[in-house]
Amino acid sequence: MTTHRPDVGPTEPPAGTERIRDxxxxxxxxxxxxxxxxxxxxxxxxxxxxxxxxxxxxxxxxxxxxxxxxxxxxxxxxxxxAGIRALEQQVDVEHLDPVTAIRELAALTFDHHEAHPDFIRLVSIENIHRAEHLGRSTVLRGLTEPTLAALGTILRRGRESGVFRDDVDALDVHQVISAYCVFRTANRHTFGAVLGRDMLDPARRDHQRQMLGDLVAAFLQAPGPGSGAATVQP
Amino acid sequence: MTTHRPDVGPTEPPAGTERIRDxxxxxxxxxxxxxxxxxxxxxxxxxxxxxxxxxxxxxxxxxxxxxxxxxxxxxxxxxxxAGIRALEQQVDVEHLDPVTAIRELAALTFDHHEAHPDFIRLVSIENIHRAEHLGRSTVLRGLTEPTLAALGTILRRGRESGVFRDDVDALDVHQVISAYCVFRTANRHTFGAVLGRDMLDPARRDHQRQMLGDLVAAFLQAPGPGSGAATVQP
DNA sequence: CGAACAACTCACCAACTGGTACATACGGAG
DNA sequence: CTCCGTATGTACCAGTTGGTGAGTTGTTCG
Structure with missing residues (x-):
């Protein structure tokens, strides 16, 4: 996230040379x-x-x-x-078993969000403005397509092997994971002020990461809609 | 601060009387x-x-x-x-079976957030400012205590009857539910701009509400940490 | 009624904010 | 070395913004 692109000049000047006009x-x-x-x-x-x-x-x-x-x-x-690199390529969606794969993707997303608080803030700010600036830009569409593709593959494989429910799509799962990760960072302050717990406390990070994995895995492995509670109904 | 709560004046004027200076x-x-x-x-x-x-x-x-x-x-x-009323009192946490109770609480929270978009926006805005104004105020502490108490009761009863895991507390669950509900509203615009799906689309509302219920219920009913995937490990 | 105080109006301001006209100096091309 | 466009610095501006001094009128209460 330092400079940007290869934009340092037409003919890259020898490193160390500090030009006045650059x-x-x-x-x-x-x-x-x-x-x-x-x-x-x-x-x-x-x-x-x-x-x-x-x-x-x-x-x-x-x-x-x-x-x-x-x-x-x-x-x-x-x-x-643009600086938010696709991280889903680090997950072997084709060969890992679906539950492990989705847990890994969730964990990666978790760490990624925690590592880029400024980005989250910009997203929050842009939402306050109803994404009017983002909407005018044209560079963004398809930015998350790799993630969705990876998610889609994991979901498909999970469904095919009978361990995942089939009434949620990749976007739904993406939403759940994003919600959890974004909320931790974006709403850290009011949550902390009102409830007295810092969601980003490093001492709780592993627990929080584990929770997200359990959350998504359990959700996907649960039976579909309607089958509500597995408890007794007197 | 809020100079006075009941407002309207010392001696409530008869309704219908329109005073010039009020x-x-x-x-x-x-x-x-x-x-x-x-x-x-x-x-x-x-x-x-x-x-x-x-x-x-x-x-x-x-x-x-x-x-x-x-x-x-x-x-x-x-x-x-102050306008955000406690809604947990609408859930009979003592007599409903825990899974039904937590689903009901989640659904109530879901509807409540969707009904108060302005509040969510103010919270987002306050987070941008790192809750510095909220922190200076003194009226808020304990505002969510009823919710947490209700949640705590549900969790305790669920644990006692052996259907809920015991490694998450009320705050954890509150965080999960809030994350889901807040994200839908607060990040609606960037999510829609980048991914092309309106999370608040009424046509999908029931599905989204159902998802949250499944999410929380499945999460709480899943085995504790470490027991990760229930799938084969070759 | 007629003080006395609360509720309200009006005109005004200093600081700041995004934005610009214009002069100028660097540094590569030839 | 000279030329010229790109890059840059200075000074400046008009509109806006949060904020206020001081006077005016409605209400209430003795």
Whole structure:
């Protein structure tokens, strides 16, 4: 999540050479500082002046490179989304048994979210604005397709071997996993303030990760709808 | 803070009497408009001028009654939190069988969250600000205690009858349920923009409610930690 | 009735905010 | 070395924003 793309200049200058005028570096620095600023204070709360002040360049450059506050914010959003690498390729969805595979995918997602709090914050902020900026961008569609594909494969194999229910689809499961992972980070503060427990407390991390695995595994292995409780009905 | 709870005035005027100068009414109107404004645009994005304009009074009154933007926002937060009634008392935790009880509590929470999107937004906004305003307030502690008590009772009874696992506590379960319910509303827009499914689509509401019930029930009925998958291990 | 106080109006402001006109200096191409 | 476009710094601006000083009117209560 440092610079971005290969955008350091047309002919990569020898490392160590510090140019005074370096479009790529300036642009990247603005983007990095803007990311922190917006993630920290939201779109309306983020200040162009503040971003400029924390950069080795001036406000003028922000407008030179990005055009305006909103465009800068969209650039930050796109850059952040692009930085979220597909992690599902680390799960061998074809050969692992489905329960193990889904647990692994859940655990990976869990760690991934915990490692990128700024991204979660940007997502929360964007939701406050009803995703109007994200909607205007075009770079995002299909970003999660690999994840959904992997999930779909796991679900299919699980159903075929008779251990998974068949009335939920990949999106449903993705939603459940995301909800759990996002909530821990995004609602950490109010949850902590009202309930007195820090969901991100490292001492509880393993327990929380285990819970998610159990949650998803148990859910998928449970009988379909209608068969409600397995308990006695007097 | 909240200068007074019953509002409306010292000696409740006969209903129907429209006074020109009515402190309670003015205050309440400001609070209502401010709630919408802040829930809509966030704290930094909310405008005092705009709130004043949409009220039958003037900006000066906002400062007269609330003191400033931040204090008004805190008042909005407190009022919103106070408005979230305890719903767990609608569940007969002592006599229903535990699985049915937890399903009912989950379903109630589900509907409750869907019915109060503004509250969810305020919570999200407050999390962006790391709950700094909520933390300064004192009215909140213990607000969710009834819920946790009910949950605790259900869990205890479930454990005693041998159907529930014993390595998760009430807070854990509350977290799972909240995560699911909050995520649906709070992250509706980015989820929809990226994945193309509206989590709040009425056509899918029953399915989503059912999923939550299955999720929590299956999770609690699953064997404890370590016993991971029930599948073959070659 | 007529103080006295609460409720309210109006005009005003200093600071900030996003945004820009304009001058200028670097650094690679030839 | 010279030229020229890209990159950059300075100064500035108009609109907005949260906030306020000071006076005015409705209500209530003795």
């Amino acid at each position: 479009a790529g570096r300036t642009r990247a620095e603005i983007l990095a500082v803007a990311t922190r600023e917006f993630a920290d204070r939201g779109y309306a709360g983020g200040r162009i002046n503040e971003i400029a002040a924390r950069t080795r360049t001036t406000k003028r450059m922000i407008y030179y490179y990005f055009g305006g506050k909103e465009q800068l914010y969209v650039a930050v959003l796109e850059h952040a989304y | 402190a309670g009414r003015t205050r309440a109107e400001i609070l209502a408009v401010a709630t919408r404004e802040f829930a809509d645009r966030g704290y930094a994005g909310g405008r005092i001028n705009e709130i004043a304009a949409r009220t039958r009074t003037t900006k000066r009154m906002i400062y007269y009654y609330f003191g400033g933007k931040e204090q008004l926002y805190v008042a909005v937060l407190e009022h919103a939190y």
